[in-house]
Amino acid sequence: MRLATFIHQGRRGSGVVDGDAVLPFPPGTELLDVIRAGELPSAGAAVPLAEVRLLPPVEPPSVRDYVTFEEHVEGVRKSVDGRSGVPDAWYDAPTFYFGNPHAMVGAHDDVPIPPGCHAFDFELEVAAVIGKEGADLTPGQARAHIYGYTIFNDWSARDLQSREMQVGLGPCKGKDTATTLGPWLVTADELEPYRDADGFLRLALTVTVNGKEVGRDLLSNMGWPFEELVAYASRGTRVRPGDVLGSGTCGNGGCLAELWGLRGRQDPPPLKPGDVVEITVEGIGSTRNTVVAGAQPVPLPKARPRSRHRP
Incomplete structure (x- = not known):
């Protein structure tokens, strides 16, 4: 089943996607x-999808984005901080950063370039959405806590990210402006036929820029399946309905920075206003966002030297 949130005739709604139409809930x-309740309300008369604007399917309470593709780490590490290879610590556990839950954009919305960014990039990912609360879950338990899956694109300001991560913390303004979530939420049962013998979802992933293919991979190349990501997220805390867990960017051109790191130059070039990025995930659907000019940065002073006096 595919569930969507949308705007129709100026009103926000949600419903079941059926072919080229959506059947709205009350x-x-x-x-x-609906996710919290665990059951679907009655649906109304069909509305053509062509007449609605798709919004992010959920407004997530929290967003965790992982880095689970080894090939991606190899390329982006070289691009962002100039180092080769994969850190030994990457293999220990599925590392993530917390994203901005207030920066979600729809499947066909325009995406502004972050203020001060000159190296804008997309990231091809899939996200799991939590359906019920849990803590300290085992991977076996975690599968029942995943309600469904959607496309996830955490747009990245690579130049800002590269500079700010030198402080020793994760990305902040490098990942803060927009994350595409959509086009809808596909319930977990729909994707079970794609599960391989190792427990991974074998979904084909592709991304194009202005109609030209840039990246292609399989979701099953993740280092950990989603159940293990959920289990790790719940360790010592709780996951709650609507929480979003991104797979991390796939390899083989899942973002521009990976290619920049491998090629030693910005080829293809950073995204610019007018560029159209289309992501397609087998079994889920497609997103198509146009990059537009963003705001100019409001200037802030550098840190002031302090005396380090003590009371």
Whole structure:
């Protein structure tokens, strides 16, 4: 089943996607409430998808984005901090950073370049959405806590990211402006036929820029399946309905920075206003976003030297 959140005739709604139409739930129904309830409300008369604007399917309480593709780490590490190979610590556990839950954009929305960015990039990912609360889950338990999956693109300001990560923390403004979530939420049962013998979802992933293919990979090349990501996220804390867990960017051109690191130059070039990025994930669907000019940065002073006096 595919569940969407949308705007139709100026009103926000949610419903079931059926072919080229959406069957809306009663007015005021939020998809996150449907997920929490664990059952679908009655649906109304079909509305053509061509007449709605698709929004992010959920407004997530939290966003974790992992880095689970070894090939991606090899390329981006070289691009962002100039080092080769994969850190030994990467193999220990599925590392993630917390994203901005207020920066979600829809499958066909325009995406502004972050203020001050001159190396804008896409990231081809899939995300799991949590369906029920849990803590300290085993991977076996975690599968039942995944409600469904959607496309995830955490747009990245690579020049800002490269500079700020020298401080020793994760990305902040390098990942803060926009994350595409959509086009809808596909329930977990729909993707079970794609599960391979090792427990991974074998979905084909592709991305194009202005109609030219840039990257192609399989979701099953993740170092950990989603159940293990959920289990790790729940360790010592709780996951809750609507929480979003990104797979991390795939390899083989899943982002421009990977290619920049491998080739030693910005080829293909950074994204610019007017560029159209289309991501397609087998079994889920496609997103198509146009890059537009963003705001100019509001200037801030550098840190002031302090005396380090003590009371």
